[in-house]
Amino acid sequence: MQFLTTAALVLLASTTTLAKNILLTNDDGWAATNIRATYYKLKDAGHNVFLVAPVSQRSGYGGKFDIPTSPTLQTNGEFSYPAAGAPSWGHEVDDDHIWYFNGTPASSAVFGLNYVIPRYGDNVTVDIVVSGSNEGLNEGESLFTISGTIGATYNSVFRGYPGVAFSGSNSNNSFFKDNLDLNDPKEPSTIYANKVVEFVNQLFKSQGDNPRALPLGVGLNVNFPPVGYQDESCEDPKWVFTRLSGDFATGADLAYNETSNSFEWVSSELPALKVCNNGDCSLPSENYIVDKTKCQSSVSVFSVDFDANLGLTSQTKDLLAPLF
Ligand SMILES: *[C@@H]1O[C@H](CO)[C@@H](O)[C@H](O)[C@H]1NC(C)=O
Ligand SMILES: *[C@@H]1O[C@H](CO)[C@@H](O)[C@H](O)[C@H]1NC(C)=O
Ligand SMILES: *[C@@H]1O[C@H](CO)[C@@H](O)[C@H](O)[C@H]1NC(C)=O
Numbered sequence: 001m002q003f004l005t006t007a008a009l010v011l012l013a014s015t016t017t018l019a020k021n022i023l024l025t026n027d028d029g030w031a032a033t034n035i036r037a038t039y040y041k042l043k044d045a046g047h048n049v050f051l052v053a054p055v056s057q058r059s060g061y062g063g064k065f066d067i068p069t070s071p072t073l074q075t076n077g078e079f080s081y082p083a084a085g086a087p088s089w090g091h092e093v094d095d096d097h098i099w100y101f102n103g104t105p106a107s108s109a110v111f112g113l114n115y116v117i118p119r120y121g122d123n124v125t126v127d128i129v130v131s132g133s134n135e136g137l138n139e140g141e142s143l144f145t146i147s148g149t150i151g152a153t154y155n156s157v158f159r160g161y162p163g164v165a166f167s168g169s170n171s172n173n174s175f176f177k178d179n180l181d182l183n184d185p186k187e188p189s190t191i192y193a194n195k196v197v198e199f200v201n202q203l204f205k206s207q208g209d210n211p212r213a214l215p216l217g218v219g220l221n222v223n224f225p226p227v228g229y230q231d232e233s234c235e236d237p238k239w240v241f242t243r244l245s246g247d248f249a250t251g252a253d254l255a256y257n258e259t260s261n262s263f264e265w266v267s268s269e270l271p272a273l274k275v276c277n278n279g280d281c282s283l284p285s286e287n288y289i290v291d292k293t294k295c296q297s298s299v300s301v302f303s304v305d306f307d308a309n310l311g312l313t314s315q316t317k318d319l320l321a322p323l324f
Helices: 002-018 033-044 105-120 140-146 148-158 188-207 286-292 310-323
Strands: 021-025 048-054 089-092 095-101 128-135 163-168 218-223 238-242 250-257 262-269 296-303
Touching: 002 188, 021 033, 021 105, 033 048, 033 128, 033 188, 048 105, 095 105, 105 128, 105 148, 128 148, 128 188, 140 148, 140 250, 148 163, 148 218, 163 188, 218 286, 238 286, 286 296
Parallel strands: 021 048, 021 128, 048 095, 128 163, 163 218, 238 296
Antiparallel strands: 089 095, 218 296, 250 262
16 A cells, blocks of 8 residues: 555656646647647646647748737638637637637737636646647748748747747648547657657756746757658657758749749748858758658757857947947
């Protein structure tokens, strides 16, 4: 009996220390398969999770900060879930921890932090903001600025929360009612969700009694390679530290087509996306690890202090010195 009691206490203590408050968001919308898989896996791991995300597909909105302009939806939400005419924000009928908002990823995360949690979540302190996993990769600085997944993350980091953006190679924009299968070990959304749990649990474990899981102003950008049905040889990708800039980094570009007299969106290697001015220049780029190797996930550390470093600032100050 004594043994059982002790074992029960140890179990209780270990689950209690790991139970954290997590705000989960994305840019593909609250009804996307990837975010629902992440929600259930984080919850199964014992966390208090609030899923708060845009009602519509808002990929490519970066840090744009839209707020609802009417009390009801003027157009259908993604997958008509819900349809036009529904309130501009609300939650699942059977789960008041799953919310949508007629906004962008950044404003949806802040709606979660400023409205949902104070009013419906016992005003708990959020330990981490997780964004994703996105349906599609977000590699390099160019996508850092374009991606709504990352936009929601840096807007959370601005507010002092540790934030991690996760992006997957499964780019099909799928509805959870069609594709969610938490027990299918080859379903990419399920594999990614399990990897998100492994990752944030390690951050919490390392956090121990410290008040923060990451330093103030710091966030992480993670990209997952193809897994499961997309690459049957990869079911448990390895973590690799990377940097946002570096070899093979590409950015959005414009190509003019004479024949059709129209423009096309193309991806080009751009010189300044490869330069290393800050951080660990010996690390490989995200693009290298995810695009050129197999079964490895890139993990980049970013800071929202976008100021140039001291050397670059001094050089630039010299150029303008006569004006000052
Ligand atoms: C929630 O907590 C914050 C910070 O602890 C506090 O400033 C705020 O007034 C609280 N809000 C509510 C609705 O209790
Ligand atoms: C892609 O998403 C649609 C919408 O949810 C779904 O019907 C379809 O099965 C998905 N395709 C794959 C290959 O997962
Ligand atoms: C340019 O447009 C034409 C006509 O639509 C198309 O057939 C062609 O493939 C396009 N060229 C390129 C390089 O995309």
